[in-house]
Amino acid sequence: MERFFLAVGIALMLLMFLSLYRVLAGPTILDRMLGGNVIGTKTTALLLLIGLLYDNVGMFVDIAIAYAMLNFIATLGSAKYFLHRKSIHLEDISKG
Amino acid sequence: MILNIVSIVLIALGLFFFAVGTLGILRFPDFYTRVQAAGKCDSLAAVLVLIGIAVYNLGDLSLATVLVSIKILFIAAFVFISSPTATHAITDAALLIGVKPWTKEKNAP
Numbered sequence: 306m307e308r309f310f311l312a313v314g315i316a317l318m319l320l321m322f323l324s325l326y327r328v329l330a331g332p333t334i335l336d337r338m339l340g341g342n343v344i345g346t347k348t349t350a351l352l353l354l355i356g357l358l359y360d361n362v363g364m365f366v367d368i369a370i371a372y373a374m375l376n377f378i379a380t381l382g383s384a385k386y387f388l389h390r391k392s393i394h395l396e397d398i399s400k401g
Numbered sequence: 402m403i404l405n406i407v408s409i410v411l412i413a414l415g416l417f418f419f420a421v422g423t424l425g426i427l428r429f430p431d432f433y434t435r436v437q438a439a440g441k442c443d444s445l446a447a448v449l450v451l452i453g454i455a456v457y458n459l460g461d462l463s464l465a466t467v468l469v470s471i472k473i474l475f476i477a478a479f480v481f482i483s484s485p486t487a488t489h490a491i492t493d494a495a496l497l498i499g500v501k502p503w504t505k506e507k508n509a510p
């Protein structure tokens with residue numbers, strides 16, 4: 306059972322690295338936000354798996370609750386922020 | 402023993418949906434299709450994995466593990482509500498900013 310949880314955690318890490326490609330190379334800023342949101346959702350599951358591996362789920366559950374709420378609020382806040390921007394391409398914003 | 406099998410099946414299903422959602426994010430052609438893949442697959446997969454962990458945690462029954470399992474179910478309910486809401490907020494922002502949807506006629510080879 307331990308080995309199964311370890312394998313699932315490693316697979317989740319690989320999927321997070323694959324999602325990181327969308328954060329780095331996404332054409333618009335909204336694509337990057339979407340990639341960040343997906344990585345955050347995977348992190349919530351990964352934290353609980355780490356808790357099972359360390360045999361200390363009671364502590365990691367609270368961290369996972371805080372992380373889920375933080376991910377939600379961060380996505381809503383950044384969506385609201387970029388709603389008032391002129392351009393959604395990172396190159397235009399850095400040019401000014 | 403039955404609890405272990407149920408939790409293994411749930412977590413493996415959740416991992417499958419995570420993988421499919423990541424494949425959709427990497428391969429779909431424009432923003433709206435990527436949102437569709439990410440929103441649905443991720444919320445379902447996260448809920449499946451969390452319920453699987455909660456079921457496995459009930460293996461040795463005591464008050465502490467039951468409380469921890471209830472907390473994990475609360476996280477699952479929260480993710481089930483908040484993940485579609487966040488995806489909807491991003492899509493709404495994209496529609497108001499004016500991201501063009503991908504169409505076959507315009508992008509035909």
